[in-house]
Amino acid sequence: MQNGIFLLVSLVVAALVFFAARALNNDYIFFAGYTVLQFIVLATAWNILGGYTGYVNFGSAAFFAMGAYASVFFHKLYPLPIPVLIVIGGIVSGVVGLGTGYLTLRLRGAFFAIATLALAVVLQTFVVNWDYVGGSRGAYIIRPNQSPLTGPYIHYLFLLMLVLVVLALACARSIERSQLGYGFATIRDDELAAEASGVPTLRLKLIATTLSGALMGMAGAPFPYYIGYLQPSSAFGLEYAVNSIAMPMIGGTTSWVGPLIGAVLLGSLQQIATVTISSAVNLLIVGLLLVGFVIIAPSGIVGLVQHGWPRRSAK
Amino acid sequence: MPLLQVTGLSKRFGGFVALDGIDLAVAAGERVGLIGPNGSGKSTLVNCICGTLVNETGTVRFAGEVVDGLVTHERTRRGMARSFQLPRPFGTLTVADNLRVPLLYTVNARRRPALRGAELEARCIELLMLVGLAEKAANLPRDLTQVEMRKLELARAMAAEPKLLMADEAMAGLSQSEVDDIVTLLIRLNERGITIVLIEHIMRAVMRFSQRLVVLVSGKKIADGQPETVVRDPVVERAYLGQ
Numbered sequence: 273m274q275n276g277i278f279l280l281v282s283l284v285v286a287a288l289v290f291f292a293a294r295a296l297n298n299d300y301i302f303f304a305g306y307t308v309l310q311f312i313v314l315a316t317a318w319n320i321l322g323g324y325t326g327y328v329n330f331g332s333a334a335f336f337a338m339g340a341y342a343s344v345f346f347h348k349l350y351p352l353p354i355p356v357l358i359v360i361g362g363i364v365s366g367v368v369g370l371g372t373g374y375l376t377l378r379l380r381g382a383f384f385a386i387a388t389l390a391l392a393v394v395l396q397t398f399v400v401n402w403d404y405v406g407g408s409r410g411a412y413i414i415r416p417n418q419s420p421l422t423g424p425y426i427h428y429l430f431l432l433m434l435v436l437v438v439l440a441l442a443c444a445r446s447i448e449r450s451q452l453g454y455g456f457a458t459i460r461d462d463e464l465a466a467e468a469s470g471v472p473t474l475r476l477k478l479i480a481t482t483l484s485g486a487l488m489g490m491a492g493a494p495f496p497y498y499i500g501y502l503q504p505s506s507a508f509g510l511e512y513a514v515n516s517i518a519m520p521m522i523g524g525t526t527s528w529v530g531p532l533i534g535a536v537l538l539g540s541l542q543q544i545a546t547v548t549i550s551s552a553v554n555l556l557i558v559g560l561l562l563v564g565f566v567i568i569a570p571s572g573i574v575g576l577v578q579h580g581w582p583r584r585s586a587k
Numbered sequence: 588m589p590l591l592q593v594t595g596l597s598k599r600f601g602g603f604v605a606l607d608g609i610d611l612a613v614a615a616g617e618r619v620g621l622i623g624p625n626g627s628g629k630s631t632l633v634n635c636i637c638g639t640l641v642n643e644t645g646t647v648r649f650a651g652e653v654v655d656g657l658v659t660h661e662r663t664r665r666g667m668a669r670s671f672q673l674p675r676p677f678g679t680l681t682v683a684d685n686l687r688v689p690l691l692y693t694v695n696a697r698r699r700p701a702l703r704g705a706e707l708e709a710r711c712i713e714l715l716m717l718v719g720l721a722e723k724a725a726n727l728p729r730d731l732t733q734v735e736m737r738k739l740e741l742a743r744a745m746a747a748e749p750k751l752l753m754a755d756e757a758m759a760g761l762s763q764s765e766v767d768d769i770v771t772l773l774i775r776l777n778e779r780g781i782t783i784v785l786i787e788h789i790m791r792a793v794m795r796f797s798q799r800l801v802v803l804v805s806g807k808k809i810a811d812g813q814p815e816t817v818v819r820d821p822v823v824e825r826a827y828l829g830q
Contacts, residue, residue, distance in 0.1 A: 451692070455692065457679055457680055461679055462676075464671075464675065465671065467663070468659055468663055468669055468671075468744075469660075469663065470660045470696065471660055471692045472658075472660050472692075
């Protein structure tokens with residue numbers, strides 16, 4: 273399917289989802305759905321770097337939080353429409369991604385992962401000590417009750433996140449089927465051989481960190497308006513880092529559809545657990561599923577569908 | 588003017604001198620064998636020429652241009668290609684896609700209009716037919732035999748349309764008939780105008796392939812000349828052949 277047709281189909285599906293949710297006439301659907309959609313964007317963004325190039329990023333929460341705090345900053349400085357804040361959040365986190373890439377891309381494997389984790393700690397410390405955006409106290413964002421476009425404001429946020437999902441999926445899918453996608457795959461498989469085949473690995477890694485960071489920042493930008501009160505511990509929450517990794521791994525990292533499946537599955541399970549048991553079990557669910565998939569189906573659900581159950585090697 | 592000219596090239600790993608003032612010139616269209624015992628610096632020399640390792644002293648000129656300071660992919664785009672001692676295929680890409688990568692990133696970087704769609708596909712198949720892997724185009728590298736893996740390695744290097752191919756132990760671990768197969772393939776590639784430097788231990792293959800033989804021992808070049816003359820050189824016999 274051509275990228276343009278895919279985009280068109282995705283927009284139609286997104287419109288159907290939106291109107292189906294409205295037909296249910298229950299705001300909780302929008303609150304829960306927003307979180308699931310947000311995780312689709314985060315998981316897709318993580319997968320551009322972690323899945324396509326094989327560089328595991330443990331600092332997703334930092335990129336997400338940069339987008340969120342960029343919104344808080346501008347909300348206090350000069351309130352702007354959320355679509356503009358999403359673009360700003362994308363630019364801020366994209367620049368942070370580029371910087372991270374530039375500083376860390378000589379690192380590989382566990383060293384790169386640890387460096388991204390350290391980045392999250394450094395940025396959280398920075399935000400905790402930045403009074404203008406609320407510091408450790410956090411910041412209140414009073415959002416309007418109604419949006420002229422959709423009525424209830426949560427419907428508007430849900431719609432924006434749906435558009436972001438379409439954008440993120442279209443971006444991931446077009447990368448996958450492009451020269452850039454081949455380049456990313458060679459970096460994942462063998463960097464030395466990639467260079468010997470003419471692939472400019474450093475440049476491609478910088479593109480991956482920038483794109484991935486920018487999409488995470490875009491996912492984070494509307495978050496203060498969703499949550500109403502943003503504090504460092506919620507923006508830099510462990511759940512963002514863990515879910516961003518677990519969702520693509522459970523869904524499958526080699527295809528754009530993997531993070532989508534993983535995020536819908538895990539995100540929905542977490543929402544169900546939140547209302548039926550407790551939100552405290554969310555990370556437990558993620559942990560158990562992740563361990564199970566790593567053992568039983570290391571290529572995720574997409575791998576299972578494509579290649580069936582992995583054969584056990586003879587002892 | 589030689590296609591490849593290495594002058595006074597040295598490389599150290601801590602206190603260990605891997606290469607010590609190597610001079611080497613390879614003319615366009617030549618078939619050069621590079622031999623030496625394990626640890627003599629053959630692969631290090633290839634790595635320095637290709638830009639994988641940075642040499643401390645000396646200069647590498649390629650097609651008349653100094654390429655020191657260029658990273659590996661830039662040297663590949665200028666026409667240097669290599670195969671690895673242990674095959675390093677892109678494991679998650681199909682055999683055809685393994686060839687698509689150098690076509691997209693190297694050939695298209697210097698070709699206008701760029702190869703696209705059916706033309707790109709046809710070039711992949713042509714290369715796979717050249718090495719006898721056309722039927723495996725849709726397979727993953729893990730489905731290939733050892734000799735097929737070596738052929739894929741050579742085909743991928745060839746896909747970059749190089750002027751110079753450095754084949755690093757392209758026959759290690761192969762049977763006699765498979766070795767013959769690879770030598771025939773390398774000679775066929777050379778007949779297409781590609782200069783080849785073959786790094787190898789299998790003397791029968793080296794003697795059949797090489798028009799000129801270079802011998803490295805302990806990071807120093809100890810012989811360079813006609814293969815028949817070089818293998819009878821007493822210094823080479825003592826240092827390398829052990830006779």
